[in-house]
Amino acid sequence: MSAERGPASVISRRRALAATGGVLAVLGGAAAVDWADDGSTPRPRDVARAWPSKDRVPQQERRVLNVVAHHDDDLLFLSPDLLSDLESGAHVRTVYLMASDYVGYPKYMRDREAGVRAAYAFALGRKPSEWTSRPYAAGGVQATLWTLDERVSVLETRIPDGHMLTDPGAKRMWALYADGGSVQTRDGDTFPAQHIDRTAMVAFLQGVRDEFRPTCVNTLDPTADLHGSPMPTGGIHQDHISVARMVMYVFEGTPDLPVSYYRDYTITSEPDNLSPAATRAKAACFKVYTEFDPDAQRSRVYRTWYPKTYQVDERWRAGLVVPLPPPLRPGPTGNPSDAPLLAREYRLVNPASGLAVAAASGAGGALTLKPESHGTVFRTQAVRFGWRLVTKDGSGCLATPDPAKEPQGAPTVSECRHDPALVFRIRAGRGGYLVTVAGSGAALTADARLGTVSQQPEVGSPEQCWRFAPV
Numbered sequence: 001m002s003a004e005r006g007p008a009s010v011i012s013r014r015r016a017l018a019a020t021g022g023v024l025a026v027l028g029g030a031a032a033v034d035w036a037d038d039g040s041t042p043r044p045r046d047v048a049r050a051w052p053s054k055d056r057v058p059q060q061e062r063r064v065l066n067v068v069a070h071h072d073d074d075l076l077f078l079s080p081d082l083l084s085d086l087e088s089g090a091h092v093r094t095v096y097l098m099a100s101d102y103v104g105y106p107k108y109m110r111d112r113e114a115g116v117r118a119a120y121a122f123a124l125g126r127k128p129s130e131w132t133s134r135p136y137a138a139g140g141v142q143a144t145l146w147t148l149d150e151r152v153s154v155l156e157t158r159i160p161d162g163h164m165l166t167d168p169g170a171k172r173m174w175a176l177y178a179d180g181g182s183v184q185t186r187d188g189d190t191f192p193a194q195h196i197d198r199t200a201m202v203a204f205l206q207g208v209r210d211e212f213r214p215t216c217v218n219t220l221d222p223t224a225d226l227h228g229s230p231m232p233t234g235g236i237h238q239d240h241i242s243v244a245r246m247v248m249y250v251f252e253g254t255p256d257l258p259v260s261y262y263r264d265y266t267i268t269s270e271p272d273n274l275s276p277a278a279t280r281a282k283a284a285c286f287k288v289y290t291e292f293d294p295d296a297q298r299s300r301v302y303r304t305w306y307p308k309t310y311q312v313d314e315r316w317r318a319g320l321v322v323p324l325p326p327p328l329r330p331g332p333t334g335n336p337s338d339a340p341l342l343a344r345e346y347r348l349v350n351p352a353s354g355l356a357v358a359a360a361s362g363a364g365g366a367l368t369l370k371p372e373s374h375g376t377v378f379r380t381q382a383v384r385f386g387w388r389l390v391t392k393d394g395s396g397c398l399a400t401p402d403p404a405k406e407p408q409g410a411p412t413v414s415e416c417r418h419d420p421a422l423v424f425r426i427r428a429g430r431g432g433y434l435v436t437v438a439g440s441g442a443a444l445t446a447d448a449r450l451g452t453v454s455q456q457p458e459v460g461s462p463e464q465c466w467r468f469a470p471v
Contacts, residue, residue, distance in 0.1 A: 062090035065214035067205070067247045069098045069173070069239040070161070071112040072296065075119055075289055076305050077262045078218055079282045080274065086123050091151040093212050095205075098173065098239050099158035099186045103295075109186070113156060115292030117146060122288040124152065135190040138207025141200050142191035155208065158186040159196065162239045176201060177242035178323070178342065178382040198246075202328065205250045214257065219247040221263045221312050222334075226320045230385040230420040230438040234268030238384060249324050253332035261312035272307035279307040319428035323382035336428055340468040342382050345392060347375035347469045351432050352462035353448035356469070357398075359391065359413040366410040367398075367453040369446055376413075377471050385438045386423040390416060392471075397422045400437045400455050411444060411453050432465030434458060 064085045068074050074082050074094050085092050096116070100109040118128040126148060136145035136155060147153045160183065162172030175181035180198040187193050196204070209217075222244040225236045244261060251259050263270075274282070283306045290296040310316075321339045340346055348357040349372050356375025358368050377392040389398040397416040401409030416422065420439030427434045435444045442455035443464040458464065 060089050061215070062088065063212065063214045064090050064092045064216055064218065065209070065212055066092070066094040066218045067243060068094065068096060068220060069237070069243045071096050071100060071116045072286070072289060072293065073220060073240065073264070075116070075282075075286045076302065077220060077264045077267075077309065079285065080278045080309065081218070083123050083281055083285060086120065086152065089151070091212075093153045093155065093208075093214075095155045095157075095208060097157050097159050097243055098161050099156075100161060101158075101186055102161040102163055106186070108293075108295075109158070111292045112289075115289040116154065117148075118292065119285045119289040120148060120152060120154070123285050124148070133189055138211060139200065139203025139205075141196055141204035141207075142188065142194055143204075144189040144191065156188065157196070157204075158188050159183055160186060162242075163237070166238070172239070173242040174238045174384075177246050180325075180343075198325070201246055202250055205246065209251070209254075209257075217247060217251050217257060217259045219259070219261060220244040221261050221266065222248045222322050223261075223312060223317060223320050224264060224266055225385050226322075226425050227266060227316075229441055230423060232266045234265035236265060236384070240264050245322060245324060248322065248334050250328065252334040253327075253329065263310040263312060263316065267308050267310045268301075268304055270308055270310055274307045274309060282306050282309075321426040321428065321433065323380065323387055338468070339428070339433070340380055340387075340426060342380055345377050345379050345471040347372055347377060347471060348389070348435070348444075349375065349467045349469045350446035350448070350463065351465060351467050353446055355446065355448055355451075357444075357453055359396070359398075366412055369448060369451045369453060372469060375469075383418070383423055385420060386425045388416070388422055389424065398424070400440070400442065402439075409455065411455055429460050429465045431462060432467050434460060434464055435466050 062085070066074050066078055066082065068078070082092070096113075100112045114128070117131045121128045121130065131146050131148050133144055133146045136143045141157065144156045145153060146156070159173055159176075160171075162170065162174055166172055171181060171183050173183065176183050176196065176198050182195045182197040184195050185193050220240040220243060222241060224232065224241050225238075247259065248261075251257060286302065286306070296302060321335050323342045324333060324335060325342045326344070327333045349355070350369070353369065354372065355369035356372045358370040358374060359376040360366060360368065378389040378398060379392055381388040381390055391397070391413060396413040398411060399414040399419075399422045400411045402421060414422070421437065423438035425436045425438055427436065436442060436458055437455060440455070441458060443458040444466065445454050445456040446463045447454065456464070
């Protein structure tokens with residue numbers, strides 16, 4: 001996580017720790033965590049045991065690989081499953097790709113790293129001083145490997161943080177994922193600054209997999225920015241999304257390696273779904289972490305996430321196509337097999353009529369429908385909140401007028417810029433893909449009789465279904 005967490009208010013560093021029979025208790029219910037210094041000593045392993053196993057029997061051979069952006073993403077969004085895995089005797093490795101370098105560098109970064117190690121140690125009844133570090137390398141990328149014992153470890157690569165105020169073109173994780181760009185890391189504890197591009201990141205994640213041999217992989221939500229108009233309730237973080245999409249790209253479809261995606265900020269508006277015991281366990285471990293992170297101490301928004309955890313399911317996914325590069329291997333990718341790919345060229349064809357979208361000459365001209373061979377060629381890009389469709393020559397982007405001002409305004413090709421009117425979501429429909437405007441939810445609609453393209457309320461009709469015909 002990073003700086004854009006919502007309104008902050010000051011809370012006391014350490015209030016209210018009540019223990020009954022030695023087990024940590026949190027006062028004030030799921031929504032508030034208060035601590036009382038009463039001299040009692042909770043049993044950390046009891047905290048981890050508070051989360052039920054969800055009908056699975058913990059086994060020593062279970063090997064869990066968590067890949068997240070920041071030091072706290074796992075504690076907030078992968079927990080309490082994380083705590084259950086730690087306590088169960090499973091081998092657990094968490095990869096943190098980002099450096100918390102957006103403020104107070106390098107102290108804040110190092111403090112957050114230490115905070116996570118303290119929280120893991122707390123969950124297992126161990127001392128933070130028991131962690132040891134050593135150099136690590138996989139796929140030509142260097143990292144620092146911290147181990148608590150033979151089965152619990154974390155990896156850090158220290159890619160600079162890409163908070164929401166960071167330009168999408170900046171050399172951050174989003175550019176690495178979306179454009180294949182190269183990013184320079186911060187110096188690591190055991191390695192000098194290095195350059196990592198998408199090819200190197202793929203090799204690194206594959207190397208970690210081959211060395212650690214996970215039986216499952218957990219990460220964040222690759223669809224988080226594809227909900228809402230355009231911002232989903234709770235907000236987004238581009239680092240979370242780009243890390244999750246890299247995990248999806250590398251691991252989805254790997255035989256015998258299930259991948260689970262955990263929602264992050266978008267759970268803010270969801271109902272609480274954890275038991276009081278699980279909520280207390282999650283809050284207790286996060287409290288240990290906050291002793292190292294003043295940002296987390298100040299913000300009240302964290303409390304809304306303690307009593308809930310949600311994975312990406314079919315209801316949430318809702319057929320959305322995630323912008324991904326061409327697959328690394330044959331087989332499932334997480335998207336339908338005929339879905340558009342990132343940085344590829346297509347004509348947008350309406351299967352019901354067989355006609356393709358064609359841009360008029362000159363900027364601002366209305367779109368028309370023409371035979372497929374005469375349709376405009378668009379190149380796909382991944383931008384925040386969805387897809388951008390750029391003309392092959394780069395002269396413009398598919399755009400729509402503001403529906404509040406022009407509800408029946410015709411889509412056009414206009415100058416490319418950061419604007420929700422130029423961002424689209426692509427979702428599987430009946431007989432093709434629905435292409436909807438991120439800023440309004442209106443769908444591109446073909447009128448074969450008039451030979452025009454318009455934006456209309458989404459109804460999923462044949463006129464609103466499109467095929468991405470590769471060029």
